[in-house]
Amino acid sequence: MLDFFRQRAGSWLVKIILGAIIIVFIFWGVGTFRTGQKNILAEVNGQPITFTEFQVLYNQRLNQLRSLFGPQLNDELLKKLQLPAQVFEDLVRRKLMFQVAKEMGITVTTKELQIAISQIPTFQTNGRFDPRKYQLVLRELRLTPKEFEDLIKSEFIEAKIKSLLLTPIVATSEETKEWYIFQNEKLKILWAKLPISTCEKEVKINEKEIKSYYEANKERYKTKLKIALTYYFLPFKSLEKEIKITDKDLKNYYEAHKKEYTLPEERKLRHIFIARKKGESEEDFLKRAQEIRAKIKAPKDFAKVAAKYxxxxxxxxxGGELGWVKANEISQNLREVIFTAKEGEIIGPLRTPSGYHIFLIEKIKPAKTKSFEEVKEEIRKKLIETKLKSYAWDRAEKIYDKIVLVGGLKPWAQKENKTLVTTPLFSPDSPPPDNHITNDVISAALKLSEGELGPIMEVPEGILIFKLTKKEPPRIPPLEKIKDKVVRDLKHEKAQELCAEKAKHILEEAKKGNYQKVFKKYGLTFKESEFFTREDTEILGVPPQVLREAKTLANPGQWLDTPVLTGDAIYLVKLLEIKPADMTKFEEEKKLLQDLLTRQKREEAFNDWYKNLREKAEIKLYHELPKI
Known part of the structure; x- marks a missing residue:
């Protein structure tokens, strides 16, 4: 069994992510992939996938990515993510799951859907499902209740199928023990490093190879989209003096918001907490609490009794001092009793789930409303802040109108003697160190044509009016412009191949004889690691790729059959020693590990089951998936 785990070390080092289903939608996408034709994209065992289904899910996923990556979501990243293919596979999976559910007699009731949706915090007010909020949120997401409920239903269906198929699969105690031993035994490795740079000296290339390499790898040298913006910044602070607030405004606000300036009642408390002893009956527990209370003859005794009991x-x-507390800082079941008691009164014992409590009300500060004069300046600042943004937007809109009338940002700035700022060319995923160039500004700029004026935008500390000064689309530079880089890359690639062959040859020699002499013969540096377990993710001096592969080794003296390639070197790795796992914590961790291993086994079993289901399914794709 232990050998089985060692052979499959890589597969057992995956993360198991468990949690509630989270569905995030941002904005409804626009445009369609297909109009005016039959609304069927594909069929799964005779059941159609429509263009509408594809478009809806595609737009949802795309906007999730936009929300996650912001301006960093460019064409290159979208191509790597292969979003259309992902969306199509998700739809195929849904269809197959519904078909299996029908065969197995699995259904999702309306009641189950209602309970699941009612428990989503987004749709709750004060912890309770709010139908009005549900409708409003879905409206903002441009989803009908049926569309949203179908999404929840599909997740339910898959969960029920998993439950039915996977419940019998359980990790045994023996498997759990073997896994614990495997994960916690300690390894010590030797590794030798062959730098790629040593092989680069031996690489010879000619012009023909350079041109061929450039032609084959053109996309690698494609530049990123770059933009430059020119903007005028209107600071909020510069307009503060223009905001006029009268005494009447201040008084009107004060009268309308007096509650904001009312200090709630506070009480200075002392406290004795009495916990229930193991095996103590409820009757004896109450009796002991009452006896402690009886020891407090007067308020002056409270601190001494608290310190002792x-x-x-x-x-x-x-001495049990809690300090000054407000009503909302006390648990609800004690609040009314404490805040209706008189100053100097001793309350208790009071029973709560945690034990008995005795309180002393030392002092009381009555609720107090601050006078108008006390809060006058505070209100002035608040009103200025409230009016400032509105005033700034009005000013910015007037400026914007003038810019349009005079024919652009630059003519307006010259006429009004205003200062403009022009950024250097930058990639949207690497903005300049300018607080005014926010992700929202970049996103807006990417929708503009070169020379076009953007929308008015609020940024930290002010308003921005900008235009897209320059837009440099991605392009593949000619070979002569990047020849040095192409030559470096080609040399490095050839050196990697050369070093890989050399490393294999060195490894064969090292296996046969004294590896230390072999390494010295070829000028390789070699070191021994500290002891580590297969759960460790970082070991001093050991590259992550080397550590990951070394964890698959099972027997002392064993070499990795294939040298490990990193960016700048190739490593030869040998397992020197294994220390047995420390079993002292096994029983303590056994239940958690058994659950974890059970989930892993079930996940692998379900993936294998679905893979087989997908392979046997008859999938007919009638049209090409939309290209990005």
């Missing part, structure tokens, strides 16, 4: 480690040494 309280089970609260945080307040015991301070």
């Amino acid at each position: 309280s089970d609260d480690p945080h307040t015991k040494d301070k």
Whole structure:
């Protein structure tokens, strides 16, 4: 069994992510991939996937990515993600799951859907499902309730199928023990490094090879989209003096918002907490609490009794002092009792789930409303701040109108003697160090044509009016412009191949004889690692790729059959020693590990089951998937 785990080390080092289903939608996408033709993209075992289904899911996923990556979501990244293919596979999976569910007699009831949706926090108000909020949120997401409920239903269906198929699969105690041993035994490796740079000296290339390499790898040298913006910044602060607030405005606000300036009642408390002892009956527990209460003859005795008898480690040494508290800082079941008691009164013992409590109301500060004079300047600042943004937007809109009338940002700036800022060319995923160039500004700029004026935008500390000064699309530079880089890349690639062959030859020699002499013969540096477990993710001096591969080794003296290639070197790796796992914590961790291993086994079983289901399915794709 242990050998089985060692052979499959890589597959057991995956992350198992468990959690609630989270569905995020940002904006409804625009445009269609197909209009005016039959609305069927494909069939799964005779059941259609429509263009509408594809478009809806594609737009949802695209906007999720836009929300996640912002301006960094460019054409290159979208191509790598292969979004159309992902969306199509998701739709195929849904169809297959619904078909299997029908065969197995699995259904999702309306009640189940209602409960699931009602428990989503986004649709709740004060912890309770709010139908009005549900409708509003879906409206903002441009989803009908049926569309949203179908999405939830598809997740339910898959979960039920998994439950039915996978419940019998359980990790045994023996498997769990073997896994624990495998993960916690300690390894020590030797590794030798062959730098790629040593092989580059031996590489010879000619012009024909350079041209061929350039032609075969053109896309690698494609430049990123670059833009430059010219903008006028209108700071909020520069307009503060123009905002006029009268005493009447201040008084009107004060009268309308008096509650904001009312200080709630506060009470200074002392506290004795009495915890229930193991095996103590409820009757004896109450009796002991009452006996402690009886020891407090007067308020002056409270601190001494608290110091001696309280089970609260945080307040015991301070005589039970809690300090000043407000009503909303006290648990609801104690609040009314404490805040209706008189100054100097001792309350308790009061029973709560955690134990008994005794309180002393030391002092009371009544609720107080601050006077107008006390808060006058605070209100002035608040009103200025409130009016400032509106005033700034009005000013910016007037400026914008003038810019349009005079024919552009630059003519307006010259006429009004205003300063403009022009950024250098930059890639949207690497903006300049300018606080005014936010992700929202970049996103807006990417929708503009060169020379076009953008929308008015609020940025930190002010308003921005900008135009797209230059837009340099991605392009593949001619060979003569990037020849040095192409030559470096070609040399490095050839050197990697050369070093790989050399490393194999060195490895064969090292296996046969004294590896230390072999390494010295070829000028390789070699080191021994510290001991590590297969759960460790970082070891001093060992590259991550080397560490990952080394974890698959099972027997001392064993070499990795294939040298490990990193960016700048090739490594030969040998397992020197294994220390047995420390089993002292096994019983403590056994349940958690068994659950984890069970989930892993079930996930692998389900993936194999679905792969087989997908391979047997009859999938007919009638049209090419939309290209990005």
